[in-house]
Amino acid sequence: MATTEPMTPERFRERFSAVEEEIGKVIVGNRDVVRGVLTAILADGNVLLEGVPGVGKTQIVKAVGDALHLSFARIQFTPDLMPADITGTQMVVEDEVKGRGFRLHKGPVFHHVVLADEINRATPKTQSALLEAMQERQVTIVGQTHALPAPFFVVATQNPLEMEGTYPLPEAQLDRFIMKLRVEFPDLPQLRAILDRTTTRLKPHADAVLDGETILAMRRLVREVPVAPVVLDHAIRLVLATHPQAEGSPAIARKYVRYGASPRGAQALVLCAKIRALLEGRFNASTDDVRAHAIAVLRHRVILNFEGEAEGVDLDRLVSDIVATVREG
């Protein structure tokens, strides 16, 4: 699996397509979600999947884990889940040679791919146990900092409907997800295909086509993609447009938004734009690339004010309207 071949844009595209193809063996439809998850991985980010139960959120993550030759761990978040259940803890062990002592028992966070299923069911204290891992790629256990394996990324899921007994993610944790992807309910052909694949003797399985080294090489290539200042300006203007206090922000933002996207949002926009440019066969990112990921990148970074909450403003619609007000060039 590992190869010494240098990563080129062409190979980048080829590898990416291979992973998509393998995941496509398991996942019916949801190509945008799969591409989004892979983009988040290649952008060195984490991704939040949101969808009603049964639409294949966990299945997508598992398929991605299968397609990637990486370790995979699933954490089912519950209210009684403790931070140590995620990060691990020091345990007393007795050795015949060394005698009794402490030994680190690593938690599931020490895998390459971590599925935080129904992350909003855990308490904020437990949720915050992932903060350091998601941003710093390290965890601190009993005063000792431990680096996480590379590549590392977290894929979390949450149910938007069932709000009872949940703990909505704080803004700081939401900002650490490079994208928030919505897993839509499958349409009729997709649903039929799902039945075909899951109710017969055939059990589709995604083969691992991408190892960690390749992923890291692809990540390096992404960062070499040149972005013109005009494209960067456009990404910045998009982020600023989500801020109601910013000069020249659209009226809809001033009306419904309490706080806009953070600089992490601009970073995510540019990184995702670069990946898209490579996938499109270009060697530079364009404003179209930036705008293509604007909703997925900004939707969870925009916080509604009271009026927006009261009126039930759809964040996707809101972000789309804001993006439409920002001219290109």
Add this chain to the structure above:
Amino acid sequence: MTPDLAPIARAARLARSRVRGRAVAAAVARVGAPAAVVSAGLALSLEVARGLTGSVLPLVLLPLVAPVVAAARAAARPVGDARALKALDDAAGLDDRLGTALAFDGAEGGLIGRQRADALARASGVEPRLALPVVGAARIRPALLALAGLLAVLGVCLSLDLTPEAGSGARPSPLEDAADDLLARLDALEAAQPEGVRKEIASALTDLRAQVERIRDRERRSRANRPEASREQEREKPAAAVEATREEAPREQAITAEQLSALHDRLQRDLAAAFDMDAEKVRRAVADAVNGSGSAARKAEKSFSAMQAREIAQRPQAMASPTPGTQGSRAIFGGKQGIGVGGQQAMAGGAGFAPPPPGQGPAGLDPNSALAQAQGRETPPASVRGDPTQTATRAQERANQMIDQIKQEYTKEKDQFEGHEQQHNLHESFQQFLEQYTFNRSQQLADFLGGKPEGKKKGPQPKLNPPPDALGKPMADRKISGFEEKKEKGATSMESKDAIDGGSSEAMREGKDTAPMPGDKLAEANGPPQAAAPGAASAQGQGTAKGGAGAGRGDGSEGGEPETHALQGAGGKSEIERVLGRGAVRDGGLTPEERRRVFDRVATVKVQGGLNTGGDEPVLGGYFEEADRLLDEASEELPPLFRDYARGYFAALSGGGGGGETQPPRASPASKAPQSP
């Protein structure tokens, strides 16, 4: 710059100019269409309202300045390479390849080299002229269409309006020019005067300005509506008819223009004199300009004077003919028995009514009754002839009749001019002016004579309601005071004595007649006009004539004015009777103070009684001389119409023919003097 990026740089230069051109086009498209629509709307509005002409074309094209300004601003806005290449990338679908390559010019490493190569490869196939069309943008088409529509509208409107009629419609007419010139001269006149004079002439100037402005505005409105009408007529009429219409227009205008021109010339002449003269001259000039404005105004004077002249001319005939009226006059004026105090008391009482003397039959009539009979008018029954209230009413009716007659003459002239809309408007304007003029003059006349119309009404008054008195208090006061002045200057006691007992017989012998004076004239001088008349009649009526002059019919119970009581002595005798009872009037038995009092009373009674007082030429002669003098003084402030009338009126009272340039009216207008029936 890296040499291999030259194609991209060239594309950037080309794109820059194209971007600037597109910005200009976009600005024009954004602002041009609304501006063109506004312009077209303005053109159509002006065309409908007054006709679109070349003079207002800049106003119509003014909205088109907006797209020009917008285009200039767009052209002046700097266009950088990044912006130009961004536009070129977007237009050519290059996804920022050219812009990125130029942005990373000189950089190396990573994917930059491959990106630059990719951009160069793509740039070779991009033609900025094709990728960035300037005029080809669809959004410019509405503006171009709107502009074309505007040009079409302007073309249609101008082709209709650049006609001789439209051209003349845009220019002020001679009438307007004359009015403006006149207004300017009035301003110069007012500015050149001292402050005191300016205040004196302010009212007259304001009136004159209002009249001139009214005529000018009417003409202006008429001219504004003219092109529309002329076009409609032009469509309907053949060419010859159109030419005839064009020829009529100046002639129609000339009617009013002539009037205004006459006014203008007169004022100009007076102004030239006024600038070198004193304030009185200036005031006279302005007053004459006001009073003489318009030929119709002069016609009004002539008509008024003609009516007076007709009556005056008819009066001697009535007096000369052996009619009961003549006998009545003799009974009134020439009755031998009436000589002296009794006759005067008879005249003083009854406001000019005198019953026939005993032995002369019941047919005695006063001159006005005789005149009425001579003219075929119905004479009121004897039972009501002596009522001063009814006399005043008849006087008022007669005044109204005279004004109606004047208005009828105006109406005849107006009828001659009807038939054309413009002429109608002009004439109507002038008619209003004349009505206002007539009312103002009548009001001045009434004011001067003492009676004021009810309220200061603005605008024309179709019917003048004259005061019941022909002589007002101010004039009476001035006459008496003037008479006293004259007496103090040298009137002898003998003249006074003659004034008492000699005048009536002289007047009778000479067959002179005087215009009737209302019995309540001087009564009003001492009290309210309405109450004084019957009061005076009552008081004076008690002085029953010894000579058969008859008792006055006054039956008012509110009389008893101090002046009147002064004529009555203790025990029911008047003062004159008391004096005569001493038998000393002719014999010089009176003290100077008594003689003066008797002299004044007699003069007062003379004025009160008018014709009915009979002769007393010396006394009345002095009085009327004084009246003439006062009239001369006041004539500067009086309109010619009234001045002539008043002079003739007093001349008629005095029994002579002088005093005025016009023939003095023997029978004054009924509005001025209640008549004895």
